[in-house]
Amino acid sequence: MDGILFLAVVALGIVAIAQGQRVRALTRRIEWLEHSPRAQVPPVRAADPAPTPATTVDPGLATDPALAAARAAPALGTPAARRADAPPPVSPASAPKPDRPSLESLIGARLPVWIGAVALVVAGFFLVRHSIEIGLLGPGVRTLLAALFAAALVAASEAARRLPALRDDSRIGQALAGAGIASSYATLYIAAAIYRFIGPLPAFGLMLAVTALGLALALRHGPPTAILALAGGFVAPLVAGYDAAGIGPLLTYLALFTAALFLLAIHRRWAWLAIAATVAAFAWVNFLLFALGSSSLAAPAAFVVLLAIAATIALPRAGATARWLHIGPLFAGLIQLFAFAPALAFDALLWGFYLVLAAATLLLAWRDARYLSGSLAALGLALVLLGTSLIAPERGATLAAAPLLAALFAVPGLLLLDRGRSWAILAIGGLAGPVLLANLFAPGQLASWQWAVLELAAAALAAWTSWRRRAAIDQRDPGLIGGALAAAILAATGIGQLLPFDWIAVPLALATLALGLWARRTGDRTLFALPVIGVAAMVAAAVVPLGGYVLLIAESIIGETLPARALPALADALRTLLPPVIAVALLAPDRRQFAPMRAATLGLAIAIMLMLVYHFAKLPLAVLTEARFLTWGFVERMLVTQALFAAAWLLRRRTDLVTLATALFALAAARFLWFDLVIFNPVLVEQHVGSIPLLNAAVFHVALAAFWAHALLPRPTGPRAAMVLTFLAVLALVRQAAHGSLLTGPIGTGETYGYSAALLILALVWLALGIRRGGRDLRLAGLALLTGVTLKVFLIDAAALDGLLRILSFLGLGIALIGIGWVYTRFLAARPKASVAGD
Template identity: 30%
Template sequence: MGFLVLVVVYGLFCLIAVPVLVFQVLGLKRRMRELEQIAAFRAGPPQSTTDNKAAPTAAPTQAPRPKTPAPSPVPEATRAPDPVTTASPPPRPPAAAKPTPAPPRPPAPAVRPTQADLFFGWLAQNWAYVLSAISLALAGIFLVQYGIETGILTPTLRVLAALVLGASLCAAGEWIRRRSGDGPDTHTAFLPSTFSGAGIVVLYAAVLAARHLYGLIGVEGTFFGLATVSAVALVFGWFYGPFLAAIGIAGGAVAPYLLGADSGDATPFIVYLTLLALTGLAIDAVKQTGWITGAALTLPPGSALVMAGMGAEPIPVQIMVTLLALAALVLPIRRLVPMHEGRPLALWLPLKTRPKVLPDWHVVAATGAVGTASLALLGLATDADAVVIAAGGLTLLTLAIAIWAVRAPAIADAVFAPVAIFLLLMLSPDIPAAPPVLLSVLLVLAVLAGFGLAWRSERSRSFRALWAALAVTLPSAAALALMLFQAPEFRLGTWPWTLHLLGLAALFTLLAERFAAADGGPRNRTAYATLGALTMIALALFTLLGLAALTVALAVLLVVASLLDRRFDMPEMTLFTLAGLATLTWRLVIDPGTVFSTYGPLFEVLVHHAAALAGPAAALAILTTHPRPRTRVYLETALWAFGGITISVLFTRWLIEVEPNAIGVTETAGIYATIWGILALAQYERLRKLGRAGWIRPTLALIYTLMALGALAGALLINPLFDDWLAEVTGVTIFNSSALSYLLPAILLAVASRRLPETAGRVAMGGAIGLAAFWTILQIRIFWQGTEGLAIRYGITQGEISTYTGAMLLLGAALFYQAVASGSALLRRAGLTLIGLTVAKVFLIDAAGLTGLVRVGSFLALGLSLAGLAWLDRWASGRRVG
């Protein structure tokens, strides 16, 4: 078994070492090429012998560098006269202009190798030491396993043999180091680290075997043994090279699995791995290599996470990763308080300067440790208890960055990880199975973290508004997530949950007062706290009030936000206005939506829609003279959209009162096409007045348009002329349900044609005319056939055909009139086209069914009409030309 493990390890090493050697050789060739180019540039361009003979007095291409700095020029007024130069010099022949040599380009900066380049370069040259350390460490572990397999030695002797072997290896390494040293310039380089590092791994394995395999020592003895070995490793790491720390961390992280760690009680292993990681951090606190810290923060926690994945208890692992994240803030910089100076990592990403200065590794280690620990806490929250520990750990990390690291601006952006992960934790599927009090605990922890962020906003010298925004966002978003995904009003009760929200609103109000007092008046921090208070009040109203009362409350909050903006000049209130308008739109369209507006009690429906209209109208009136053009556009377009939705819904209710069964498939499609079309037109109006504003507004406009067109296509495909079973019409001529299907969308398209660009407006007007014509055809057929025989398969009467002809003539005359009134050549051509179609219809369709005087009268009326329209066309053309 041991030989098989050794073969596998050796094979994996070969798979890693061979590519490393190949890439290392390629890197050396690239660097040699760059060095040759730099040397050739410094030597200058070669000069030919012929040129030197032909022009012996020519100036060199590059002047030699002076050994001493040239004296500074003396001004003319203070320069002493020279008797030689003051005499009139003889005239000098004009010299030929010498070309000015181009200034030499500075050599390219040397490429600084990264930590990865240094590591793989060292590995390519010293791979034998790595194999030696692995072999020695495995020898000690296999010694314990051999005793188990054969049963020759007692458990106590097996452990003592491993301890003796580990101590012997450490003693051998220390003896070599004291005689010859461990530096890279000695003939025994890395040998002391090899022996001592392997010995430390064997000592770790011996202590773990004494506890885990044989039960020879208790928890206290195990902790004492591991602490002693860690202390020895710590002292050795300070005096040896970094290779020893690498062996100790890597071998120590793998040792539990070689000793048979399973999914049982893994707490001793977690304690051991925590000590191992802390030892690595303490060693690098002196060595300051950076990569030892990285290994200590990845290998032991990674081993613990694997144990948790195998079924071990997650809570010890959660405590471990939280403790290591806190240790990573101070141990690498050797201070009790984080004091990382410089630029946060979030501000390094957009830098484009060359050569790019990399951030300090202390900053990378601290920020990465907090982010990794936050993700681990979320992943390990697999039951109710683990959810509580995860929330507590995330709160502790947030407070540590906000309060403990107040003098460390370079790691300030690390707070985003625990804040974001805390909000994701609110969506955990394990929360519903926990007691209801867990919801209160989570909200209290969010408030505690929020107060820490608010404290940082008071003490911070930069990004104060951002800290205040996080202080409000974390508790608010946590309450909203709990309300949307965990149903606290049912688990805690309506009034208890409402009191939670109102208490949070009171805390935000207090915070707004403190921010205003500190800033000397309402500023953006005060606005953020006010937004949080208004949001909590709105959520409380959602919990308590009914459908219509909730809409009234939201409308009142819109007015309050506008009053606060006008009184205290808070542009941030625009955010609440947008959120309020979006919520009102949701309530009018989705929940309770058109179903409640169509079938709900009339009084509540009227109050519901009146509040939705009155709120934006009052807010718009308040901001009429206030410099908030964008907010006014939002309110205007929302008011226009809400008005269109209200008209559509009330017309539908009226038709249902007349005909109780008026709403069918096509009517529903027409109503939704109108509503989504109104919302799309509102977005187009904002696009026209405010611009694109990124991708959100065009995307919304496109989505609403596609939904409106899809609903309209459904109304046209399932229509009464082809399928009068699904598309049944109720009512009488003109006053029937087909108005919901086709006339309402036609009116909307006609209105939209005046608001859209020229080409899109023409398309919309064409659609409006087509829908109006289709609706007119339906009304004529209802007049002659009734609502029971609208399908074409029932045939067309002669009177119906003649009515179609008369309607086409009237429409053509109307188009001519509009062409004369507006001077539009397009309408005139449309009228002529319609008249041509009418004539074709008369001769091809109508004439076949006419006889006697009816035929004579019909053609006489057609001839007189055509003569009159021809004269009107000539008159309109002459008037336009004149």
């Protein structure tokens, strides 16, 4: 019997909470009518009798006889109503906001009624419990008394509606009716679940009768009783045992009960009741999914479809105005079927249910555009479900359902393209999604040419969609943009079916060019960005050769002498990397292409092209062994670096390619500094540079670098860098003259003198050029170098000489320095003072 008390307290507590808000609003209106200052108006003269106002009843008070009577009382023709100072009725539209109810009205007028109803149920519980404890009643008598008590409460609720002393307060009848329904469900629980007086099928029949009685009472007594009927009706199957009579009768009961709630909600315009019924019904479905596992789920899945469609129809008619409530049941139904899918092994029944529900969303969207978001959600979930089922161990009827799914969304989307953007999305999703997913996860189901036919046909329809939407007013139209992109993907995939996978870059390049040409034809700004996707796809397809180049670069940077071993096969590199370069080169003249990723796309294409050129540059000398590196390593690096310098110089002459020229010069300079002066410096690492003095790779490489720096870098950076590189070239000249083709080894005496002589000549040349051209930097560099050479001669070179050689050395140096000083003095004296000061 403890279950009776629990059910009664919970049910009546729900009723009290729901009823409180409504009663609070009605009480505020009564108090305002009694105390509003606006009701005080000047009295009417005795000579002019006040007209009898027409009786007006607020529709919001129609369910409460006491409040309706109080509102209509001044118009009943009583003497009090005919008094001259009686206030005229005030329309609710002009009424001020009523005051909040007082604590006295809350405690004295509202709570006692519902607390009393709870007390009635509890009193009956304790009465029966006491009779059991003293051994007065047996199980049959207890059940009979509980049924009689429930019937008495229901009868009392009807009597309360008719007795003059009680009918003015509708809450009494509502409380008694709610207590009666709660007691009825408790009695059914006692008879069926505890004492087993009735079997499963009779229990379901009685449960259905009690539920019908609850709905009838809700229709008579209002929302509080409806709430109790809702709670009791959905809890009742648990009371009687949900699986006692089988899943079929349970779902039949739930369907009939939910339909009755929907009809009641529509009749009374109770949107809250329709929402609550929908939520509770879906909760039952989830409970069954958890309780039944993977067995007997076909009937619950069918119930989901019926529930989603019925709730979608009922909610707007019950007064639900929020847009999300209109599509919420459909979306919930689709999600619910998604949860059922693995348990049903993606069989034909599941797909049939899903297609029916998706078709319902499309039908509603065709009739009312507000449901289009539900159709888009159905498309997205359908594609997710399709992909999930294709990778599942058991695909069931998925492959047969895929074309039906495509037709379901694509056909109405194509037919209704002119209605707007959403229909274009449905068309594109139906055309591209199923065929691409099926080809990706189940390629062996069809021959390559069959996939090609399907994908090229879908590509043609997607292109037609983009063509139809070309005149769209809105930018970023999904039909125009999405149709073009889908057509490109489908066409590339279809053509790719007819080619070996190694040639996938060719159809991708064709699709990229088509997107660029279509963008130029329409002038749509968003379309100009789509070729970037094609370029990215081609780069992704070339990950293997690109990985080889990246490995080569990394090995070179860390000092690997034979990085050419990491070169990919030339045929693979050309087959995968040349198509994106060609596609970008053909589209690049139109400056709108690839925006806003134009700079990044062009840079990527140039980088790929440089990799290919570098690959070709590594082929002739084929530095693949240590012996080849010793012979040709320095020469190969020199040729590549000098080619980059020359390319930068040629591009610098084009004003629109200055950025590219600067990038190539920076790359060449970095190679020269890192490889030739640091990690692979021929003075430190053995490499042949050539045996001919002056005309060898070492001198030639550094001298040309000086020329490029002077020609390409801005002033004064260029000339200064050229002077530093010229200094290095002179050192390389002396080193090569002393050591021959291999520059490694110690510095000898003759080499030391050679450095002094060569650097002295260089200093004199810089001084002469500085004096002749008026170049201050050259003069200062010449003087600094001359000073350094002088110190070297005095401190290092002269220390190794004896006798006449030392005398002649110092004599020659002294005469040379005096001559240089005399010439430099005459130069400064001949220049205007302003010029000297300006230096």
